[in-house]
Each structure stands twice: as structure tokens, then as C-alpha cells.
Amino acid sequence: MTGNPRSNDSGPLLSVEGLKQYYPVRGGILGGKIGDVRAVDGVTFSVEQGQTLGLVGESGCGKSTLGRAVMRLEDPTAGRVLFQGEDLANASGPELFRRRRDIQIIFQDPYSSLNPRMTVGEIVREPLLVHRMGTKKEQVKKVRDLLATVGLTGEMLDRYPHEFSGGQRQRIGIARALALDPKLVIADEPVSALDVSVQSQVLNLMVKLQRERNLTYIFISHDLSVVEYISDTIAIMYLGRIVEKGPVDRIFERPAHPYTRALIRAIPEPDPSRRKDAVPLQGEAPSPVSPPPGCAFHPRCPFAIEECRSAVPSLEPLGGTDGHRGAEHLAACIRKDEI
Amino acid sequence: MKTEHDLDPSPPVETVAPPLLEIEELRVGFDTEAGLLVAVDGVSLRGEAGQTLGLVGESGCGKSVTASSVLRLVPVPPGKFLGGRIRFEGKDILSMRRSELGRIRGKEISMIFQDPMTSLNPVFTVGRQLVEVLRLRFGMHRKEALERSAEMLSTVGIADARSHLGSYPHELSGGMKQRVIIAMALLCEPKLLIADEPTTALDVTIQAQILHLIKSLQRRTGAGILFITHDMGVVAEMCDEVAVMYAGRIVERGEVGEIFQRSRHPYTKGLLRSIPRKGVQRKAELPTIEGVVPSPLHLPAGCRFAERCWHRKDLSEGEQRRCFEEDPVLDGTRGVACHFPLVGGGA
Ligand SMILES: Nc1ncnc2c1ncn2[C@@H]1O[C@H](COP(=O)(O)OP(=O)(O)OP(=O)(O)O)[C@@H](O)[C@H]1O
Ligand code: SF4
Ligand SMILES: [Mg+2]
Numbered sequence: 001m002t003g004n005p006r007s008n009d010s011g012p013l014l015s016v017e018g019l020k021q022y023y024p025v026r027g028g029i030l031g032g033k034i035g036d037v038r039a040v041d042g043v044t045f046s047v048e049q050g051q052t053l054g055l056v057g058e059s060g061c062g063k064s065t066l067g068r069a070v071m072r073l074e075d076p077t078a079g080r081v082l083f084q085g086e087d088l089a090n091a092s093g094p095e096l097f098r099r100r101r102d103i104q105i106i107f108q109d110p111y112s113s114l115n116p117r118m119t120v121g122e123i124v125r126e127p128l129l130v131h132r133m134g135t136k137k138e139q140v141k142k143v144r145d146l147l148a149t150v151g152l153t154g155e156m157l158d159r160y161p162h163e164f165s166g167g168q169r170q171r172i173g174i175a176r177a178l179a180l181d182p183k184l185v186i187a188d189e190p191v192s193a194l195d196v197s198v199q200s201q202v203l204n205l206m207v208k209l210q211r212e213r214n215l216t217y218i219f220i221s222h223d224l225s226v227v228e229y230i231s232d233t234i235a236i237m238y239l240g241r242i243v244e245k246g247p248v249d250r251i252f253e254r255p256a257h258p259y260t261r262a263l264i265r266a267i268p269e270p271d272p273s274r275r276k277d278a279v280p281l282q283g284e285a286p287s288p289v290s291p292p293p294g295c296a297f298h299p300r301c302p303f304a305i306e307e308c309r310s311a312v313p314s315l316e317p318l319g320g321t322d323g324h325r326g327a328e329h330l331a332a333c334i335r336k337d338e339i
Numbered sequence: 340m341k342t343e344h345d346l347d348p349s350p351p352v353e354t355v356a357p358p359l360l361e362i363e364e365l366r367v368g369f370d371t372e373a374g375l376l377v378a379v380d381g382v383s384l385r386g387e388a389g390q391t392l393g394l395v396g397e398s399g400c401g402k403s404v405t406a407s408s409v410l411r412l413v414p415v416p417p418g419k420f421l422g423g424r425i426r427f428e429g430k431d432i433l434s435m436r437r438s439e440l441g442r443i444r445g446k447e448i449s450m451i452f453q454d455p456m457t458s459l460n461p462v463f464t465v466g467r468q469l470v471e472v473l474r475l476r477f478g479m480h481r482k483e484a485l486e487r488s489a490e491m492l493s494t495v496g497i498a499d500a501r502s503h504l505g506s507y508p509h510e511l512s513g514g515m516k517q518r519v520i521i522a523m524a525l526l527c528e529p530k531l532l533i534a535d536e537p538t539t540a541l542d543v544t545i546q547a548q549i550l551h552l553i554k555s556l557q558r559r560t561g562a563g564i565l566f567i568t569h570d571m572g573v574v575a576e577m578c579d580e581v582a583v584m585y586a587g588r589i590v591e592r593g594e595v596g597e598i599f600q601r602s603r604h605p606y607t608k609g610l611l612r613s614i615p616r617k618g619v620q621r622k623a624e625l626p627t628i629e630g631v632v633p634s635p636l637h638l639p640a641g642c643r644f645a646e647r648c649w650h651r652k653d654l655s656e657g658e659q660r661r662c663f664e665e666d667p668v669l670d671g672t673r674g675v676a677c678h679f680p681l682v683g684g685g686a
Binding site: 168262267274281284 | 398498515543546547551573574576596599611614617
């Protein structure tokens with residue numbers, strides 16, 4: 001592991017504070033700005049080195065935008081991204097370029113995220129070339145080592161992505177993400193496009209790499225079972241905000257936010273003796289262009305009271321008796337302690 | 340090729356009603372540049388009214404080709420029927436005239452696809468498409484049909500149904516479009532509903548709503564359902580019977596509880612074990628099925644799962660040779676196509 005003089009051993013590897021990412025909505029006769037899509041609307045969280053933060057939510061809730069914002073692929077509208085205590089949102093030029101080595105991303109779609117005209121060897125080596133890491137000989141050796149690490153053989157070096165299965169392509173994507181020895185890997189739906197038998201192979205690989213390299217993951221997924229398996233901490237997003245956050249076992253044992261409860265209840269379990277006959281959560285998530293006032297979840301929430309229509313709940317620790325553990329468990333719901 | 344199975348047609352003198360859907364030894368291929376690809380290779384299935392039959396398996400195993408064959412929706416060419424029979428209430432679909440098939444399609448048999456735009460016309464409003472269905476199926480008048488359509492849209496959970504009659508498909512979210520398709524299917528009151536991954540593209544809370552809807556549709560109309568999915572959770576939730584497909588063939592079938600609790604085919608059991616589920620220790624190594632599905636252009640002799648089979652590795656050399664050389668046959672209602680089936684036990 002490359003030692004960093006400025007690394008801050010005591011603090012979290014990554015902290016995100018009050019991050020907002022808005023996109024303008026244009027319209028009208030003149031095509032002027034008529035509003036904002038509040039894709040990420042004030043998000044705060046941190047991740048410790050070697051841990052996995054699971055980021056869960058349904059399509060359009062802002063989880064992928066959040067991942068991209070952490071990568072600094074876009075300039076945030078507001079807020080800070082601190083990596084080892086340094087503000088990435090203000091970093092620019094060479095500093096940002098150097099920082100990019102430490103944070104890498106794995107995408108959902110192993111079919112479109114790899115350049116079809118490059119060989120596997122070139123794909124995995126590209127980041128090393130861009131960042132001028134090592135001599136040619138060292139780079140070639142590194143590529144071979146990386147392929148071996150993800151369970152691919154050297155003879156695959158000169159072949160093209162289309163010759164590989166989905167699981168193999170995802171391994172190629174992982175090898176490429178690891179080329180620069182990152183500290184943080186953002187995995188955006190990394191197994192969603194894969195069949196279950198292959199999905200478990202890739203999950204095993206990710207867990208093994210985390211152990212061996214003390215990697216930190218932000219694991220973005222809509223699949224709660226997968227997130228439960230791989231995460232230490234979970235954050236649940238709804239319409240651009242985190243509505244609940246806490247240690248994974250706490251969230252699954254005692255979900256506090258009505259949306260989290262509905263989400264957990266909605267997963268079809270692979271057990272025919274436990275079918276669900278209850279009426280599921282109704283309605284759909286509203287548009288992030290015109291979010292409802294108050295708690296954004298109130299139109300669908302079975303527990304909503306008058307106050308939920310006007311007061312925006314903030315993410316706060318759960319009350320109750322189990323002290324320390326409870327303090328790590330936060331929810332943004334006015335009624336979190338009564339329901 | 341197997342000749343014997345439990346799906347033999349009913350006796351020539353019809354005393355009992357024929358099964359709703361009967362697929363026998365279906366073989367479907369595609370002409371490709373690399374040669375003939377046999378996508379479905381001897382599939383037999385039977386669906387009954389009021390029952391849901393699940394068809395599961397990994398991508399490319401032939402689920403959709405099997406399902407689309409029932410309505411002859413496989414494009415010919417490049418598609419080719421290579422053999423077998425499909426009967427709907429005893430009528431032979433594959434030899435039926437186009438006009439007769441047209442009368443069945445969208446009336447007695449409805450289909451829901453993963454992509455709702457397969458069934459919606461982008462240039463007509465939702466209302467017009469629903470009304471059309473009712474006029475064709477029941478000869479209903481426009482006004483009455485509009486009324487029924489609006490009712491049905493609210494039944495499937497579309498708020499403000501009346502104004503949505505005037506919406507075009509592109510103005511609706513994925514979940515709403517899928518609801519419109521289900522409304523269409525409900526209006527037809529089909530005897531058989533074929534649902535090909537109807538919720539795969541949807542969010543989990545919307546999926547739960549749609550699955551709930553399909554169940555209530557079935558309770559109301561007593562329709563038989565052929566439900567295609569690759570999600571074992573959805574199978575457990577929806578199906579009475581299950582058929583597991585691998586590389587163009589059915590490797591195991593039976594009652595849903597049996598399949599989940601006492602899988603007898605190593606592939607089925609492997610599939611069930613590899614799902615991260617409640618109670619699996621966090622970050623513990625998940626059981627996997629090593630390797631990949633064989634290409635349908637280069638199918639191996641013998642058992643198509645043999646290369647990846649974890650169970651085979653415990654067998655003697657002679658037994659393993661049998662796996663690689665001899666085709667296992669699916670037999671019995673609780674069938675398993677394996678020379679050395681598991682004795683059965685929890686996954
Ligand atoms: N129009 C076509 N031309 C050529 N090959 C085809 C065509 N349609 C399907 N196939 C092939 O037939 C095989 C079975 O495909 P099918 O679509 O039935 O799989 P599936 O089980 O539905 O998979 P998925 O879970 O990905 O939907 C595949 O190898 C596929 O590539
Ligand atoms: S026939 Fe042999 S190889 Fe095939 S599933 Fe059974 S044991 Fe495994
Ligand atoms: Mg399909």
C-alpha cells in the first residue's frame with residue numbers, strides 16, 4: 001500500500017457533507033431555466049477504511065449521481081467531499097488528477113463499460129498509461145497480476161471484450177479499477193446485470209479483494225439482499241436524500257423509516273412458505289423536479305400525519321434505550337420513535 | 340431424444356377437458372452465421388387453469404423463445420420450428436391458420452413482456468388502445484368501453500385514471516406502462532396469461548404492486564399463468580409449479596415447495612444456494628456454480644450441465660463418464676434430468 005504523508009489515520013477515509021447536486025430543467029418559449037432536478041439534495045455520510053457502505057434506493061433516487069459526485073466527475077452544487085480529510089470539491093488540476101487514482105469506479109453494465117476495440121490487456125493497462133505508473137515492463141507484469149487476482153488467465157490478454165461472458169467482463173472491469181491501487185472503490189450496481197450463479201462469483205471476489213487490500217467500498221444497488229450481504233453500514237435514499245442510515249444488522253432487524261420497512265417487505269424471498277399476502281406499498285416516487293413539501297415520502301406513507309406534509313424531517317439518531325448502538329442508527333422521520 | 344414422458348395426450352375419446360396449455364417436445368432453432376442454433380431443445384410443459392407455472396433459468400437458456408412460441412411470435416426466419424407440438428385447450432397452435440391464431444391472440448391468450456412498449460402502440464393514447472381491445476374482444480360500444488377502461492385503470496392503481504386515458508405511452512413511467520398492459524390483460528379476461536419477466540425492469544416496491552395485481556387478476560378470472568423469470572424470489576412468491584431450464588432444456592420440474600425444499604437437480608440446488616439470503620453470514624463465501632453456460636452453438640454431448648456440475652465430482656470415474664456421454668432424460672411429473680439426482684434436502 002502506498003503510504004500517504006497526509007493520510008489521516010484516525011478519521012474516516014471519506015466523508016461527504018451536505019452534498020447537493022442539482023441539474024437545471026429548461027423549458028418555456030425561450031428555453032430558460034424553469035427549475036432544478038434535485039438529484040442529490042443535502043447528503044451527509046462517512047465511510048471508514050476497509051468498510052463497505054451500501055447505498056440503496058429505487059431508480060431516480062440519486063444514488064448513482066451521488067457516486068459520480070464523490071468521484072468528482074461533476075462539480076457539486078453545494079457541500080463538501082473530504083477524502084482523508086482533504087476537500088475534493090475544491091481540488092483541481094494536478095491535485096484532482098492524483099486523487100483520482102485513489103477513487104475508482106465499477107459500472108453496472110459490463111457490456112457497455114469496456115471499449116470494444118481494445119484488448120483486455122489494453123483495457124486493464126490504460127489507467128497505468130494515463131497516470132504514467134511504472135515502466136512498460138512493470139505495467140505488463142502488473143496487468144498479468146491483476147488478471148490473475150480476478151481469476152482470469154494470461155491467455156485472455158489479447159482477446160476482445162465481446163469474446164467474454166458477462167461475469168468475465170465484470171472481472172475485467174474490476175481488474176481495471178484496481179490497476180491504480182485505489183483506496184476507495186465505488187461499485188455502481190456491479191452485479192445487477194449478472195445471472196445469480198455468476199453474481200455470487202463476483203460478490204465472493206469483491207469480498208476477497210476487500211480483505212486482502214483493505215479496500216473501502218461504496219456499494220450502490222437496488223437489491224437489498226445483495227447489499228445486506230456485503231455491507232457494514234447501509235444508507236437508504238429516497239428522492240435525493242438519505243432517509244435512514246445505520247449498521248446493517250440494525251437496519252434489517254429494526255428498520256425505523258416507513259420507506260425502509262416497505263422496501264424490506266417488498267423483497268420476494270426465495271422461500272415459497274413465506275409468501276406475502278399483505279397489500280404492498282402503493283404509489284410511485286414523485287419527480288425530483290417538484291418534490292412534495294414536508295417529508296418527500298408522505299404521499300405514500302401509511303403512517304403520515306398532518307405534520308409530515310409541512311415539516312421536512314432531518315436525519316437524526318433514534319431515541320430509545322440502547323445507547324451507543326442506537327446513536328449510529330439515524331432516520332429522517334418525524335414518527336421514527338413511535339412506529 | 341426422449342420418447343416417453345408424462346405429458347402424453349389425453350385419450351382420443353375426450354372425456355375430460357384437455358389441459359389449458361400443453362407443450363410437447365418443443366424444438367426451436369435459429370439460423371445464424373455460425374450455423375443452426377437450437378435455442379429450445381425438447382421442452383415439455385403443461386399449464387392448468389387457475390395455476391401459475393414458473394419457467395426459470397439463466398439468461399439465454401430459452402425461456403423467452405419457449406414463451407413466444409406459444410403465440411408463434413418467434414420471427415421466422417431466422418427462427419425455425421424443428422419439432423414438437425403446442426396445444427391450447429387441445430387445439431394445435433403450430434398448425435393453426437393465421438386467422439384462427441389471430442382470434443386467440445390478445446383474447447384467450449394475453450402476453451405481458453418485460454418491455455411494455457412491445458405491447459403498446461406509441462402513437463395512440465392509452466384510452467384508445469384499451470377501448471380497441473374491448474371492441475375487438477366483446478364488441479363493446481365506444482362509450483361503455485371507455486367507462487370500463489377508466490375503471491380498470493384505477494383497479495390497477497393508476498391515480499387519476501380518467502385523465503390518463505388521454506395520455507400517450509411515453510408520458511408514463513415504466514411502472515405505469517406495465518400497469519396499463521395489465522389493465523389490458525384484465526379487460527380481455529384471458530384464459531392464459533403469459534408473463535415474460537414482467538417486473539424485471541421495475542423497482543422492488545413497484546414490482547411488489549404488479550405481482551400483487553397479477554395474483555388478484557388470477558383470483559378473479561381463474562386464468563392460467565405461464566410466468567417467466569430468472570428471480571428465484573419471484574418464483575417462490577408467484578408459482579404453483581416450476582420448471583427449471585438450462586441450455587435449452589428443462590432439467591427439473593415439480594411443485595414449488597418441492598423444488599425449493601428438495602431440489603434434486605444439482606443445477607437447481609446450486610442456483611438456490613448461490614443467492615445471498617436472510618441468515619447468510621455477512622461477507623462469508625457464497626456457494627457458486629463455477630464456469631459458464633455452454634454456448635448454444637457448441638452444446639456438449641451428454642448432460643449439458645456436466646462441465647459445471649459440483650455433484651459429479653463426487654462420483655466414480657465410470658459414473659462421470661456416463662454424465663459426459665449419455666443424455667439424461669426428464670421423467671415423471673416431479674421430473675429431474677440427471678443420472679444421479681440428489682436425494683433431496685434443503686438448499
Ligand atoms: N431472433 C433471434 N435470432 C437468433 N438467435 C436468437 C433469437 N432470439 C433468441 N435467440 C437465441 O436463443 C437462445 C435463447 O434465447 P431466449 O431469449 O429464449 O433466452 P432467455 O432464457 O429468455 O434469456 P433472458 O433471461 O436473457 O431473457 C439464446 O441463445 C438467444 O441468443
Ligand atoms: S447427470 Fe451427472 S453431470 Fe449432469 S447434473 Fe447429474 S450428476 Fe451432474
Ligand atoms: Mg427472456
